[in-house]
Amino acid sequence: MNALVHTGVTRDKARMLYESVYRLAIKYTIPPSFLMKKQLENNIEKKNIPKIYAKCGYNQNTARAILEGPKELGGRGFLSLQVVAGTGYVTYFLTHWQTPEEDAGKIIRFVMAWTQYQAGVLYPILQETEPNLPHIQGRCIPAVRQYLCDISGSITIDQTCLF
DSSP: HHHHHHHHHHHHHHHHHHIIIHHHHHHHHHHHGOOOOIIIIIIHHHHHHHHHHHHTTTOOOOOOHHHSSGGGGGGOOOHHHHHHHHHHHHHHHHHHHHHSSSSHOOOOOHHHHHHHHHHHHOOTTTTTTOOOTOOOOOHHHHHHHHHHHTTTTTOSSSOOOOO
């Protein structure tokens, strides 16, 4: 991010760097981290994203909905870190869930079973994402669940408990 902000390029070139380098780096590094929403907002977005918008020629105070909106609807097409992270979380979860014979698939099933048990509820926690369950521990399943809640989504899995 520092290189993009401190480089002496024009707005067009800054946008090209954003699209070709920064955007790909974010898509690759953010999802496996399983950072929570507050961590993304406070540690990354508030400090860095307004500087990138400014370098690309936009006012730092422009509404996020406009800057992150799709170009087809008049937005500027910048990525929201929550969307990048959340879609990555769900993709990683589903990818590993669908490979139960692999080590990662076995581990995600154990983690899911433990988190379901730890939640202390009878309903599938990825299918019904309300109410909030702040007492569950871990990073992977709570992050997936939080993103599903944010987008009013759900995942129906073939097995909710392995015990």
